[in-house]
Amino acid sequence: MFTAPLSSPTEERVIHAARSPLSRRGGARALTALAAVAVLAAGWPGAARSAPRTAEPDDTTQVTYRGHEFTVPDSWQIVDLARNPLACVRFDRHAVYLGAPGDRQDCPARLRGRTEALLVEPTSAAVNAVTENRTAGTYRATADRIAVTAAYGEDRTAIQRILRSAGLPVAATQTEQAAAEPVPADATSFRGEGFDACTAPSQSAMNAWRDASQYGAIGVYIGGLNRACAQPNLTAAWVRTQYANGWRFFPLYVGRQPSADGGSCGGGCASITDPVPQGTAAADDAAKQAAALGLGKGSVIYNDLEHYPRGGTVTARVLAYVDAYTERLHQLGYRSGAYGSVSSLVADLVANAKTITLPDVIHFARWNGESTTTDPSIPADLWPGSRRIHQYVGDTTETHGGVKISIDRNRLDVD
Known part of the structure; x- marks a missing residue:
């Protein structure tokens, strides 16, 4: 060796x-x-x-x-x-x-x-x-x-x-995955502190963090062409057990990204090239993956769109992709969420709020260390009343109950 x-x-x-x-x-x-x-x-x-x-x-x-x-x-x-x-x-x-x-x-x-x-x-x-x-x-x-x-x-x-x-x-x-018996409809509703991790933690880790941390919700990566981590723990049984133990969820789908040449993926992501059919296909797959985990209709599924250089073709493709994703999820009975940076995706959505179907919930990234869901870049009349998540710390490592996990911290207000 x-x-x-x-x-x-x-x-x-x-x-x-x-x-x-x-x-x-x-x-x-x-x-x-x-x-x-x-x-x-x-x-x-x-x-x-x-x-x-x-x-x-x-x-x-x-x-x-x-x-x-x-x-x-x-x-x-x-x-x-x-x-x-x-x-x-x-x-x-x-x-x-x-x-x-x-x-x-x-x-x-x-x-x-x-x-x-x-x-x-x-x-x-x-x-x-x-x-x-x-x-x-x-x-x-x-x-x-x-x-x-x-x-x-x-x-x-x-x-x-x-x-x-x-x-x-x-x-x-x-692949045609069978839908699992759904957990109750409030599985993706939560107000308080949450974290997301690349791979769903083991049961022992979840138990340790439930007892020793301030967190009550977890972001799980349920699928997508650009999901990088394997998910050996993420099953319908795992979701049901966490729900019974008091955890709530914000499921993330890492589909095609705004640009293969720049942004957070640094050239390593499959990019949006044909936004409407690709956004529709992403919604179809996201709904199937969610249903297979027991996250039924009415759940919010967040389309993860990493930071990108705004403008021109990139912005046009992002907006068409998000619009198609949201429209299709609504047809399937799910709610649409979108994750992105305040300086790219959120800025584009705010600037074009009257021309596309906005996601139902915004999950915005601004790593300012402030555990709040208000932000000066987001008008009060957009995503009001428990329709926001703020990722306020990224790329950090925490230990609770003797278990260390690399996470992002989030403040949720989703009803």
Whole structure:
């Protein structure tokens, strides 16, 4: 096993030599100890985005797990989750994660973006089956003793090639998730302090924070093409348990972003190119993901739109996208929310309030440390009367009940 110095205490970078239960065999370009160090030291995490979008046959590596062999580009990171249970399973960098994600993944709070990556978990399943969610850019597959989550951004064919290399079919059917029994209608209503985290915390972590923190609501990332973190804990049963324990929710959907060339994603996000059909598709998928978690009609689903440079085509696309998203959610019986910076999305919505269908609730980001839902940039007659969330601190780490989580802090007033 070869390791390299970490650039962040939250990240574990490991290249594995051949061993049981997993192994890595190099192709024509075998990975040596020196090469492993060079790969890991070469500007990570930026190396994930700068890696070639397609790999030549002699630039691949075979990764074996539970008897299944996947051929992946040899520049990809390989992470053994059994050895590194705190490793964050993230889909914004090229990587193969092997094993079950840990209960307390150490993820940065503000991961966004999507590229090609693979999570291969142990399971008792014995039948080959593959489904695909094109809107979310995700394949899910089962085979003998493994379950695979394969994410993709711009290069769907690369993920198809990797799945085929392990004998998994890619002529997949579209995912149709069954709706769960809904929790009560006040699940997305709350007044007080809340936090959001990239991946839904484990039950023990939620219990610790319920007893020891000031928070009563949690933002959960339910889906979207640019959702970067895996969500092993986020299930309908998890939602129902948290609701019964007194927690309330603000579900976030990280769909296409305003600009692939700038803003918070820094070139790592799939962008809005055809706003009306893409906004409509995002609403359809967001409603399905919410329903599968037990968040039924009447719930607010927040479209997460990260900071962007305003003006011209970008602003026009954002407004058309948000308008289509809101209109479609209303048709489906859900309420629309929108998350964004006061200097980009909120400014554009305020300036065009009379020309589009505004979201029902605004979730605005201004990191001024003030736990209030008023802001000088938002007129009092827009989103009045318990229709606001203020994200007032971002990218912070807190410990409650002995459990540390990277979060953003929010003040909610949503009825």
